[in-house]
Amino acid sequence: MDKLNSQNVVDLFVIGGGINGCGIARDAAGRGLGVELAEMNDLASATSSASTKLFHGGLRYLEYFEIRLVRKALIERETLLKAMPHISWPMRFVLPYHQDMRFEGDTPTSKILNVIMPWMKGRRPAWLIRFGLFLYDNLGGREILKGTTSLNLATTPEGAPLQDRFKKAYEYSDCWIEDSRLVVLNARDAEARGAKINVGTKVISAEQVEGVWHITLEDRETSKRRLVMAKMLVNAGGPWVGDIINNTVRINATDGVRLVRGSHIVVPKLYDHDKCYFFQGEDGRIIFTIPYETDFTLIGTTDADHADASEKPVCTPEEQEYLVSFASNYLKKPITTQDIVWTYSGVRPLYNDGASSATAATRDYVLKVDTSAGAPILNVFGGKITTYRRLAETAMKEISAFFPKAGNPWTAGVALPGGNFPVTGVDDLIGQLKNTYAFLDARWATRLIKAYGMDAFEVLGDAKSPEDLGRNFGASLTAQEVSWLVQNEYARCAEDIVWRRSKLGLRLTKEEINAIDVWMAEEAQKRPD
Numbered sequence: 025m026d027k028l029n030s031q032n033v034v035d036l037f038v039i040g041g042g043i044n045g046c047g048i049a050r051d052a053a054g055r056g057l058g059v060e061l062a063e064m065n066d067l068a069s070a071t072s073s074a075s076t077k078l079f080h081g082g083l084r085y086l087e088y089f090e091i092r093l094v095r096k097a098l099i100e101r102e103t104l105l106k107a108m109p110h111i112s113w114p115m116r117f118v119l120p121y122h123q124d125m126r127f128e129g130d131t132p133t134s135k136i137l138n139v140i141m142p143w144m145k146g147r148r149p150a151w152l153i154r155f156g157l158f159l160y161d162n163l164g165g166r167e168i169l170k171g172t173t174s175l176n177l178a179t180t181p182e183g184a185p186l187q188d189r190f191k192k193a194y195e196y197s198d199c200w201i202e203d204s205r206l207v208v209l210n211a212r213d214a215e216a217r218g219a220k221i222n223v224g225t226k227v228i229s230a231e232q233v234e235g236v237w238h239i240t241l242e243d244r245e246t247s248k249r250r251l252v253m254a255k256m257l258v259n260a261g262g263p264w265v266g267d268i269i270n271n272t273v274r275i276n277a278t279d280g281v282r283l284v285r286g287s288h289i290v291v292p293k294l295y296d297h298d299k300c301y302f303f304q305g306e307d308g309r310i311i312f313t314i315p316y317e318t319d320f321t322l323i324g325t326t327d328a329d330h331a332d333a334s335e336k337p338v339c340t341p342e343e344q345e346y347l348v349s350f351a352s353n354y355l356k357k358p359i360t361t362q363d364i365v366w367t368y369s370g371v372r373p374l375y376n377d378g379a380s381s382a383t384a385a386t387r388d389y390v391l392k393v394d395t396s397a398g399a400p401i402l403n404v405f406g407g408k409i410t411t412y413r414r415l416a417e418t419a420m421k422e423i424s425a426f427f428p429k430a431g432n433p434w435t436a437g438v439a440l441p442g443g444n445f446p447v448t449g450v451d452d453l454i455g456q457l458k459n460t461y462a463f464l465d466a467r468w469a470t471r472l473i474k475a476y477g478m479d480a481f482e483v484l485g486d487a488k489s490p491e492d493l494g495r496n497f498g499a500s501l502t503a504q505e506v507s508w509l510v511q512n513e514y515a516r517c518a519e520d521i522v523w524r525r526s527k528l529g530l531r532l533t534k535e536e537i538n539a540i541d542v543w544m545a546e547e548a549q550k551r552p553d
């Protein structure tokens with residue numbers, strides 16, 4: 025095993041390449057700290073590619089009086105949108121109202137309503153929803169996004185896909201985010217600012233020796249091990265945060281995570297307009313239907329306790345049935361499990377605050393610095409994609425005593441790679457790309473801009489025709505794009521490319537995906553070690 029000499033002690037070693045690990049690595053590197061990160065699989069291979077993909081305040085958390093969390097997230101939406109207008113965009117949410125909509129039984133709001141309006145028997149009154157949306161519009165930082173409006177479903181296109189019993193709806197704003205691309209862009213920016221990013225690299229153990237962490241890493245492909253030394257550890261292991269505390273670092277910490285599985289289904293496009301629906305169930309839960317990847321609709325999510333991080337989350341037949349019948353309660357043309365073309369599932373690593381149900385457990389993050397081993401470790405619990413940048417800033421504040429020379433907060437207002445253009449500039453950029461590369465059709469150009477933003481020009485280079493981009497693997501994915509992803513975005517296999525750097529897996533056959541793997545393996549052979 026290679027042993028590094030003590031001059032090679034990095035300031036911060038981050039375990040985990042999800043959004044929280046990559047966000048902290050970027051922030052810390054930009055403040056001048058020496059940073060290294062290890063991700064045992066692909067970047068965003070766990071929870072950070074399995075979200076509902078919303079930068080949102082979380083309307084339903086208002087019923088739990090999580091005002092601080094909602095305000096923080098609402099303010100953050102527009103800060104993030106401005107820094108990444110290629111992978112994030114505003115979306116309108118239509119919330120149909122019906123008198124049978126109920127609260128989950130144990131929210132603080134439902135308890136109060138049960139006392140002052142017992143005749144409602146747990147139903148959500150319309151004025152309460154309107155009041156919640158008023159707060160949502162006004163709690164913080166809304167300059168770009170449109171406020172709430174009312175809709176008459178009988179006369180508007182938004183009513184067409186819904187059953188006739190829905191007469192009235194509210195419409196409000198949140199933002200879409202390409203979650204797995206967000207992670208990769210943070211990793212790229214961290215690297216550009218000096219961080220070292222290792223993928224396919226598991227942290228096997230970390231021991232404290234005379235105030236320095238000795239961290240053993242294993243390359244998952246070659247099983248080769250090496251040692252890295254660091255002044256401080258960041259445990260951003262998501263669902264594995266507790267496992268890392270107990271088995272990798274072996275310290276005694278009382279805080280823990282509650283693992284809550286959430287699943288989504290994807291079906292062929294259910295309606296023509298570009299808005300989402302926010303459906304409330306009779307069980308107090310809510311689901312979204314979201315226009316997805318041009319030709320599909322994304323439906324989710326569920327909330328179920330999940331026993332163990334090592335158990336791969338899957339969307340169970342019961343969850344599929346639940347989502348299908350929930351949505352069909354609203355839709356004029358019901359859907360069935362036969363319509364499902366893809367499912368995905370992730371585990372929320374929520375801070376265990378002792379809440380009675382999975383739905384009620386707090387979505388806010390908790391950061392704990394532990395020095396019981398001698399050298400310091402920061403454990404990250406919970407959080408939302410929406411608050412990742414704030415979480416990273418808070419993490420830097422928590423560890424500032426150990427790094428007094430670290431720079432000031434800097435990430436608000438600084439664009440991620442490819443995102444240095446105005447929020448309203450997407451259409452112009454698509455037009456510019458089409459003008460520069462006349463062989464692109466509208467769909468291809470749009471896909472490239474919404475993935476790479478300004479970097480789309482670099483991806484296409486000096487190509488004059490589709491042939492100049494090399495082999496076409498299907499769905500406009502070319503050899504040149506695959507190579508660019510390998511060189512610039514840590515992609516190592518077809519799955520990284522078709523499910524996390526893009527969602528082209530929805531359009532490619534198994535054979536086409538296998539062909540990408542074969543081609544990538546051949547190209548890897550040609551590269552010098």
Ligand SMILES: Cc1cc2nc3c(=O)[nH]c(=O)nc-3n(C[C@H](O)[C@H](O)[C@H](O)COP(=O)(O)OP(=O)(O)OC[C@H]3O[C@@H](n4cnc5c(N)ncnc54)[C@H](O)[C@@H]3O)c2cc1C
Nearest residue numbers: 040042043044064070071072076078227262286408409410
């Ligand atoms: C169903 C669902 C819907 C959601 N929807 C939203 C939403 O719409 N909006 C929103 O803001 N938030 C949403 N969230 C929350 C959000 O997705 C999570 O809070 C966030 O992704 C957690 O990121 P993370 O970096 O903490 O964890 P992860 O993304 O899980 O990253 C942890 C990483 O650590 C790695 N790792 C673990 N152990 C080791 C080790 N020993 N060595 C090396 N690497 C290791 C893992 O491989 C993993 O990649 C949703 C979550 C779920 C599950």
